[in-house]
Structure formats: structure tokens, C-alpha cells
Amino acid sequence: MAQGLVSFFRRIILLREISSLVMLLAVVLVFFAISPLFLSWENIAVILEIIPELGIVALGVTMLMISGEFDLSVGSVFAFCPIIMTMFVVWGFSPLLSVIIALLVAMLLGALNGFITLFFGIPSFITTLGAMLIWRGAVLLVTGGWPPPFPTEMSTGILVGKLGFLRASIFWYGAIAVLLWFILERTDFGNWVFATGGNQVAARAMGVDTQRVKFINFMLCSLLAGFAGLIQSFRLATTLPSMGTGLEMDAIAATVIGGTALSGGVGTVIGTVIGAFLIRVIDNGLVIVRAPSYWFRVFIGIAIILAVILNSFVRERTKKLRC
Amino acid sequence: MGDDKYLVEMLNIHKWFAGVCALRGVDFAIGYGEIVGLVGDNGAGKSTLIKILSGFYPPDEGKIFFEGEEKHFSSPREARKLGIETIYQEAAMVPKMSIMRNIFMGRELLSFRMGPVGYLDIPRMEEESMTALQKVDLKLRSPHALVDELSGGQRQGVAIARAMYFKSRLVILDEPTNNLSVKESQRVLEFIKELKKQGISSIFISHNLYHVYPVADRIVILSHGEKIGDFRKEETSVEEITRLMILP
Structure with a gap:
């Protein structure tokens, strides 16, 4: 009996997502204890309204990180994509066509990251750090620092329309998360993603086209960042040039908190969803309990370090407890 | 012209790297x-x-x-299509992936395809990986255990089971007993004998002659990019080969 219990706990602790889940529950309880308002329907609706934007970006970052690469330019693409959309609408293109063009541009920027990284064999950290500066600069150049007028003919319902007390964006987020979970865990492409990040030499020796896998993930990551940017600009009905500043760090934080290894080869979609929730819950909770918002960065920092300690140190220790 | 009494024949192979001659006129x-045991000191040209x-x-x-037909390989993938499977020590497996996912890496069994991606047939892969492991007499708990948790010898076993499962014609083992x-x-060594029983050819590369000698049918010795010996095991002895290997 005791043996069974120990073995049960061991299995729980070895779950990849467990540390982020425990932290999320702890944070929720603490905020709820301080202010019961935190778990009111109104506030839950607020959290679900802001989560998809970070959440969708983090999912792309996770896919790419599992295959062993980084993208620091997601925050800039997040701002660039809505600007492109607005520009095309202003030039007289139909809103739907403008959205499609903007998403294609986002994907193209990802392809460019992928091409430069893979063709020249340089670290994606460098490529995408450069891309981050370039596209943020481009956003500021195009807009002159002022938000262009948001096209009034845009119908924003499909992305952010209200369905009861929820916005459509949360359903998009859910659908994308389920789709990526499925691809990662249940398809051959998912197997190649893990293999590419886990041991590129072995994957290539077994016939996996690792360059192609990475290239596709660069495009996917950028596409999702652009899509999330559209959601935010639709929600706010504006295209601020400063949108998504620092978002790359939050997205990487959500990914790492969720148990994805910085070095690749390990990670889960569910973990990243929990990680994104944790970040947004801390963000929102601090407002609800009226703590100075400066605490936000402090808590995220603590959460990242704690998550990685729990994921590596505690897991290794637990593994050694043979039951 | 090739001779089809051999599975593979390499004739007069030369290779230079940045002006350094790694192989000069090797027939193999x-x-x-x-x-076939391929032996030689470090830098003899075995890996090349x-x-x-x-x-x-x-x-x-x-x-x-x-099989008597001239081939030009432009990638490992093409060699693998003919059934030439190379098992490198560190590069054979992805440690953080399960045994099953490692066995089928790049050659996944699918239930169906949806456009660009295929849906994994996990029950069949579970079953087939256990069967493959039993063929080399490897008893592992579950196909979902991580390769990380296996010993070095078990990993070689999984790699060899994989080569057998995919009906390789020739398995190349690069220093399989290193650090074991x-x-x-x-x-x-038992795994390698198992390959022979199934009619699969193998090349066993090692600088440890005492591992190669008991299992090899033939031993080829390289030194400084040249072949300096090629013996059927009956025609030679460990002493003779050792003498050749340490010649300056």
C-alpha cells in the first residue's frame, strides 16, 4: 500500500507539466486568499481575454524550441503583422485579403529567419535578435511612431467577438493548442521535431530532414506571432507600434516554465499553456490585490528559476528513487 | 566492373581533406x-x-x-535505401525519446496520412518494437521507457534490433564496445552474432582487437590511410594482427 502510494507520487512528480501546474495552483490560491474577487466570473473573463495573445505566441516558440532553435523576433512580428494589415486596407484591399497578406508576410519573416540561420549555420539567437531589432525598427519607420488609424471597415468578430462572456480568441487559442498537441504527440512530423532537437546527428542519420523540420517551425512560430498580433490589434481596435514589446521574453518564460528544455528535444504543449496561464494570472492577480505592478517581473523571474529547478534537479532526484 | 559475390565492394578509394590524404587506394x-572486423589505430582512416x-x-x-552494381551515394539517405545502416555510438539514439520512438524515428508506422502529416499507429509501433527487441533477446520493461535510462550495451541492442527490424543488408557498427x-x-558481441544468423552482413570497427577477433569472419587492417592486411580469421592470429597494427 505504502509502496503503491510512493510509486504513484513518483509518477506524478515525473510528469513534465507538474511543476508549472503546482505553481499555477499555488499562485491562484494565494491571490484568492488575499482577494476573493480574483476568482469572480468577471475577473476570470478578463484573464481569458488577455491570455490567447501571449499563449498563441508561446505555442509557436515551444514548437521551435523543441526542435532546437530560438525566435526572439516574435514580439516585433506581433507588431509588424497588424501594421501590414492596416496598410493594405488603407490601400484599398479588402479586409479579408489584407489579413491573409499580413499572415503570409509573418510567415515569410519566419522563413527568412529559418533561411539565414540554416543556410549560414549561425545561431538562431543571433539571427532572430537581429530580426527583432529590424522589424521593430521597420514598424516605427512605417508608422513614424504614431498608430495608424484602425480601419473602420474591419469586422473583428471572427477573432475577438463576444460569445457570452468569452471572446472568440480563447476558442482560437484552444483550437491551435489542440492542433499542435496532436501534431507533436501523434504524428510523424512531431516525432521528427523531438528527434531534431534531441539529437540532430542521430535524426539526420536516420533519414529525418532536420533542416526542413526547423524551417517549418520557424515559419510556424512567426505565423502564430503575427496571428496573435492581429488578435490584439482587433481587440484594442488599434495598431500601436509598441505592441508586443518584451513579448518574446514572456513567451520564452511561458515555454520554459512549462517544462520545455532550452536546449531542445523536450517539451509539451500542455506545459506551455499552463506556463502562459501562470504568467497572465500573476499579471492580473497583482492588479486585483493592488500590489505595485513592478512586482510582475520579480514574480515571473522567480517562477522561471523555480520551474527549471523543479524540472531538472527534483526530477533527477526522483528518478533515482527506484520503486 | 564489380564482382557480385560480394554484397559491397569498394575499389581504389582515395580521399583527401584539406591537402591531407586520409585514404589512398583502399580496396574493401x-x-x-x-x-568483417575493421581495425587500425586512431587516424588510420577507418571512420573516413x-x-x-x-x-x-x-x-x-x-x-x-x-551487389555488383556501381553506386554513387550523395547522402546517407541513399545508402540507407539500399539497406546500409550505420550505428554510431553517440549518434544512434535520441536519449530523451522513448525506445519505440527511437526505433521508428524517420520510418514511423502510420495509420493514415492527412496531407503533409501522418497519424502515428502507436499500438502497432508498441507491438513491433517489443517483437524487434525480443529478437535480439533484449528484455525491456516497456517500449515507452526513455533511451536515457538504458545502459550503453542496451542502447547498442536497441540500435541493432532497429537495423534488423528494417531488414538492413549491411550494418556498420562504429566502436560499439567503446566505454562498455x-x-x-x-x-x-552476441547481438552481432545474431545479425549473422539472420544473414545480415556487418562491419565491426574497433581499435580493440580482442573484441573484434572472436566474432569476425575476416579482419581488415588500415594504417595511415592504406590497407595493410586482409585476412580470413583462420589464416591469422591476434599476435600477427597486433604486430601489423603497431608497425610505424
């Missing part, structure tokens, strides 16, 4: 179901020869015949 052949055979790079000069305990090395 592997018969059907034969275990094998990388040419497994398609990592082309020879600068020389020809490769597979005596007992584990013995297991690996």
Missing part, C-alpha cells in the same frame, strides 16, 4: 552474411572509409559496387 569488400560507404561524403577517387563494461561488451 564485404561478403553476404559476413562479419565508413563515412564514404554510408554516404556522408563521396570518395575523391574510386568506385563503390553494391566487459559484461556489456559481451552482450554486444
Whole structure:
């Protein structure tokens, strides 16, 4: 009996997502204890309204990180994509066509990251750090620092329309998360993603086209960042040039908190969803309990370090407890 | 011209790297179901020869015949299509992936395809990986255990089981007994004998002659990029080969 219990706990602790889940529950309880308002329907609706934007970006970052690469330019693409959309609408293109063009541009920027990284064999950290500066600069150049007028003919319902007390964006987020979970865990492409990040030499020796896998993930990551940017600009009905500043760090934080290894080869979609929730819950909770918002960065920092300690140190220790 | 009494025949292979000659005129052949031991000191050209055979790079000069037919490999993938499977020590497995996912990496079993992606047939892969492991007499708890948790010898076993499962014709083992305990090395030698029983040819590369000698049918010795010996085991002894290997 005791043996069974120990073995049960061991299995729980070895779950990849467990540390982020425990932290999320702890944070929720603490905020709820301080202010019961935190778990009111109104506030839950607020959290679900802001989560998809970070959440969708983090999912792309996770896919790419599992295959062993980084993208620091997601925050800039997040701002660039809505600007492109607005520009095309202003030039007289139909809103739907403008959205499609903007998403294609986002994907193209990802392809460019992928091409430069893979063709020249340089670290994606460098490529995408450069891309981050370039596209943020481009956003500021195009807009002159002022938000262009948001096209009034845009119908924003499909992305952010209200369905009861929820916005459509949360359903998009859910659908994308389920789709990526499925691809990662249940398809051959998912197997190649893990293999590419886990041991590129072995994957290539077994016939996996690792360059192609990475290239596709660069495009996917950028596409999702652009899509999330559209959601935010639709929600706010504006295209601020400063949108998504620092978002790359939050997205990487959500990914790492969720148990994805910085070095690749390990990670889960569910973990990243929990990680994104944790970040947004801390963000929102601090407002609800009226703590100075400066605490936000402090808590995220603590959460990242704690998550990685729990994921590596505690897991290794637990593994050694043979039951 | 190739001779089809051999599975693979490499003739007059030359390879230079940045002006340094790694191989000069090496002839190398592997018969059907034969275990060939490839020995030589570090830097003798063993890895270069094998990388040419497994398609990592082309020879600068020389020809490769597979079952009597001339072949030019431009990638490892092409060599693998013919059934030439190379097992590198560190590069054979992805440690953080399960045994099952490692066995089927790049050759996943699918239930159906949806456009660009295929849906994994996990129940069949579970079953087939357990069968494959039993063929090399490896008893592992579950196909979902991580390769990380296996010993070095067990990993070689999984890699060999994989090669057998996919009906390889020639398995190249690069230093399979390196860093293994005596007992584990013995297991690996058993795996290699199992390959022969199934009619699969193998090349066993090692600088430890005492591992190669008991299992090999034939032993080829390289030194400074040249072949300096090629003996059937009956015609030679450990002493003779050792003498050749340490010649300056």
C-alpha cells in the first residue's frame, strides 16, 4: 500500500507539466486568499481575454524550441503583422485579403529567419535578435511612431467577438493548442521535431530532414506571432507600434516554465499553456490585490528559476528513487 | 566492373581533406552474411572509409559496387535505401525519446496520412518494437521507457534490433564496445552474432582487437590511410594482427 502510494507520487512528480501546474495552483490560491474577487466570473473573463495573445505566441516558440532553435523576433512580428494589415486596407484591399497578406508576410519573416540561420549555420539567437531589432525598427519607420488609424471597415468578430462572456480568441487559442498537441504527440512530423532537437546527428542519420523540420517551425512560430498580433490589434481596435514589446521574453518564460528544455528535444504543449496561464494570472492577480505592478517581473523571474529547478534537479532526484 | 559475390565492394578509394590524404587506394569488400572486423589505430582512416560507404561524403577517387552494381551515394539517405545502416555510438539514439520512438524515428508506422502529416499507429509501433527487441533477446520493461535510462550495451541492442527490424543488408557498427563494461561488451558481441544468423552482413570497427577477433569472419587492417592486411580469421592470429597494427 505504502509502496503503491510512493510509486504513484513518483509518477506524478515525473510528469513534465507538474511543476508549472503546482505553481499555477499555488499562485491562484494565494491571490484568492488575499482577494476573493480574483476568482469572480468577471475577473476570470478578463484573464481569458488577455491570455490567447501571449499563449498563441508561446505555442509557436515551444514548437521551435523543441526542435532546437530560438525566435526572439516574435514580439516585433506581433507588431509588424497588424501594421501590414492596416496598410493594405488603407490601400484599398479588402479586409479579408489584407489579413491573409499580413499572415503570409509573418510567415515569410519566419522563413527568412529559418533561411539565414540554416543556410549560414549561425545561431538562431543571433539571427532572430537581429530580426527583432529590424522589424521593430521597420514598424516605427512605417508608422513614424504614431498608430495608424484602425480601419473602420474591419469586422473583428471572427477573432475577438463576444460569445457570452468569452471572446472568440480563447476558442482560437484552444483550437491551435489542440492542433499542435496532436501534431507533436501523434504524428510523424512531431516525432521528427523531438528527434531534431534531441539529437540532430542521430535524426539526420536516420533519414529525418532536420533542416526542413526547423524551417517549418520557424515559419510556424512567426505565423502564430503575427496571428496573435492581429488578435490584439482587433481587440484594442488599434495598431500601436509598441505592441508586443518584451513579448518574446514572456513567451520564452511561458515555454520554459512549462517544462520545455532550452536546449531542445523536450517539451509539451500542455506545459506551455499552463506556463502562459501562470504568467497572465500573476499579471492580473497583482492588479486585483493592488500590489505595485513592478512586482510582475520579480514574480515571473522567480517562477522561471523555480520551474527549471523543479524540472531538472527534483526530477533527477526522483528518478533515482527506484520503486 | 564489380564482382557480385560480394554484397559491397569498394575499389581504389582515395580521399583527401584539406591537402591531407586520409585514404589512398583502399580496396574493401564485404561478403553476404559476413562479419568483417575493421581495425587500425586512431587516424588510420577507418571512420573516413565508413563515412564514404554510408554516404556522408563521396570518395575523391574510386568506385563503390553494391551487389555488383556501381553506386554513387550523395547522402546517407541513399545508402540507407539500399539497406546500409550505420550505428554510431553517440549518434544512434535520441536519449530523451522513448525506445519505440527511437526505433521508428524517420520510418514511423502510420495509420493514415492527412496531407503533409501522418497519424502515428502507436499500438502497432508498441507491438513491433517489443517483437524487434525480443529478437535480439533484449528484455525491456516497456517500449515507452526513455533511451536515457538504458545502459550503453542496451542502447547498442536497441540500435541493432532497429537495423534488423528494417531488414538492413549491411550494418556498420562504429566502436560499439567503446566505454562498455566487459559484461556489456559481451552482450554486444552476441547481438552481432545474431545479425549473422539472420544473414545480415556487418562491419565491426574497433581499435580493440580482442573484441573484434572472436566474432569476425575476416579482419581488415588500415594504417595511415592504406590497407595493410586482409585476412580470413583462420589464416591469422591476434599476435600477427597486433604486430601489423603497431608497425610505424
